[in-house]
Amino acid sequence: MDSITSYKKYVFQETPEEFGGNLVHFFEKVLAEYLDYDIVQMNTQGFGNVYYILNTDLMRELIAKNSSKMIKIPHGNKVLERFIGDSVFVSNGTVHKNQRRWMNPVFNKKQMDQLTDGIAECTQSFIENWKDGEEIDGLSSMMELVIRVIVTNIFGSHDKNLDLISRTLNRLLQVFATPRPLTAEEEQEVEELIVAFDEMVYSGIKLRKTAPEQYNDLLSMLITAQNNSESAQGTEQEIRNNIGTLFLAGYEATATTLIWTLYLLASQSEMDQKLISELNQVLDGRPPELTDVPDLLYTNQLLLESMRLFPPSYQIGRKVTEDIELPGETVSEGSVLLFSQYIMHRHPRYFSHPLDIKPERFSREFIGQLDNYAYFPFGLGSRICLGKDLSLVMLAIMTAVIAKGFRFELANDHSVEPLTLTTLIPKDKIHLIVRKR
Numbered sequence: 141m142d143s144i145t146s147y148k149k150y151v152f153q154e155t156p157e158e159f160g161g162n163l164v165h166f167f168e169k170v171l172a173e174y175l176d177y178d179i180v181q182m183n184t185q186g187f188g189n190v191y192y193i194l195n196t197d198l199m200r201e202l203i204a205k206n207s208s209k210m211i212k213i214p215h216g217n218k219v220l221e222r223f224i225g226d227s228v229f230v231s232n233g234t235v236h237k238n239q240r241r242w243m244n245p246v247f248n249k250k251q252m253d254q255l256t257d258g259i260a261e262c263t264q265s266f267i268e269n270w271k272d273g274e275e276i277d278g279l280s281s282m283m284e285l286v287i288r289v290i291v292t293n294i295f296g297s298h299d300k301n302l303d304l305i306s307r308t309l310n311r312l313l314q315v316f317a318t319p320r321p322l323t324a325e326e327e328q329e330v331e332e333l334i335v336a337f338d339e340m341v342y343s344g345i346k347l348r349k350t351a352p353e354q355y356n357d358l359l360s361m362l363i364t365a366q367n368n369s370e371s372a373q374g375t376e377q378e379i380r381n382n383i384g385t386l387f388l389a390g391y392e393a394t395a396t397t398l399i400w401t402l403y404l405l406a407s408q409s410e411m412d413q414k415l416i417s418e419l420n421q422v423l424d425g426r427p428p429e430l431t432d433v434p435d436l437l438y439t440n441q442l443l444l445e446s447m448r449l450f451p452p453s454y455q456i457g458r459k460v461t462e463d464i465e466l467p468g469e470t471v472s473e474g475s476v477l478l479f480s481q482y483i484m485h486r487h488p489r490y491f492s493h494p495l496d497i498k499p500e501r502f503s504r505e506f507i508g509q510l511d512n513y514a515y516f517p518f519g520l521g522s523r524i525c526l527g528k529d530l531s532l533v534m535l536a537i538m539t540a541v542i543a544k545g546f547r548f549e550l551a552n553d554h555s556v557e558p559l560t561l562t563t564l565i566p567k568d569k570i571h572l573i574v575r576k577r
């Protein structure tokens with residue numbers, strides 16, 4: 141690609157009020173008023189000079205050519221620091237590069253059959269508890285399901301550790317969503333959970349080191365990958381921090397993708413019909429397996445469309461650590477660059493009729509020519525989600541099992557607004573009535 145030579149920039153004289161609180165209001169303002177611009181810039185209290193980049197050539201110029209001049213925005217959260225340390229999700233520079241290098245083989249497509257073993261069964265046993273006509277709280281229910289699946293991925297089964305892990309993760313997510321500092325008592329309570337989590341992971345590591353042949357789960361794969369790589373530090377703490385990261389990174393994002401997908405199915409009956417007819421045809425009554433996933437064309441399209449309109453990660457932020465030159469201006473050190481999936485996925489320059497809900501738009505041809513800076517639910521460049529391939533397979537298998545067993549109706553017909561917390565969640569709970577097929 142040639143370097144970009146010119147672009148249009150809009151500068152807010154004052155921070156727009158929509159920038160505080162639910163960012164969806166700010167995104168909608170940009171989508172309504174500033175789509176002709178390539179950059180929207182403003183000075184903010186918390187972040188200083190902020191640039192929203194709305195042009196994929198500019199994004200490429202910044203991310204592909206200047207990634208060494210930016211870092212992830214420091215989170216400054218003591219609890220997160222305690223839980224995941226300097227793991228792959230937050231580290232920068234050489235530490236980050238080394239961690240990607242040794243962890244990459246674990247998420248390799250070749251390992252996928254081991255990692256996805258048990259997902260269909262786990263999902264089936266979860267939905268068997270639903271009674272025909274019952275009303276469920278969609279997001280809570282999907283979180284309960286996803287944590288079972290991820291614990292099974294990581295520890296091979298979820299019998300022993302599920303309760304402690306769910307309590308720890310749910311408490312941590314509450315802490316991250318609370319703007320005020322924790323009281324001493326709350327700090328103590330969170331610390332106790334994390335200590336118990338540590339003990340569980342360290343004892344899991346010990347068991348796998350003593351009898352490696354008995355285990356075939358993500359934790360054992362991480363231990364093997366660490367042993368096989370010179371880029372790893374080689375400590376058990378390094379493994380433990382990255383286990384904490386995999387839980388946090390995968391849990392809420394996967395659950396929110398599922399609730400938005402069920403919401404689409406509940407509100408658009410023709411989508412549900414297309415989905416079930418594909419599932420009947422491809423699976424013919426048996427549970428889905430890894431090898432079925434490429435044939436579940438509509439299922440995959442539905443998930444891609446759901447993540448287009450309701451991307452769990454709604455924006456990616458980077459702090460500039462060294463001046464970056466763009467034509468006509470310098471993006472100075474300390475500025476913040478923001479790349480918003482919510483905005484770009486709804487940008488008419490990249491998606492025709494962006495507000496139409498149309499899974500079929502993700503045809504093979506369209507995906508082939510899709511600019512991956514315009515559609516990036518799993519992130520961009522050297523920090524792209526490590527669990528991307530795994531997530532796509534997990535989501536397809538879970539969606540297939542759920543939809544084969546049940547269809548969904550919205551329990552109340554109020555409009556659904558997204559809210560930007562740690563992920564993009566429904567602002568008000570989505571209650572669903574489950575109907576047995």
Ligand code: HEM
Nearest residue numbers: 228229386389390393394453517518519523525526527531
């Ligand atoms: C639908 C589900 C998921 C979505 C939408 C998602 C999205 C993302 C995004 C946008 C990033 C980049 C963040 C940034 O650049 O600042 C990311 C990073 C990451 N994700 Fe995911 N993720 C999902 C599931 C998972 C799962 C299941 C795992 C692991 C089991 C996982 C592990 C990671 C890790 C380790 C990183 C850090 C990569 C790095 O910084 O180098 N994710 N994810």
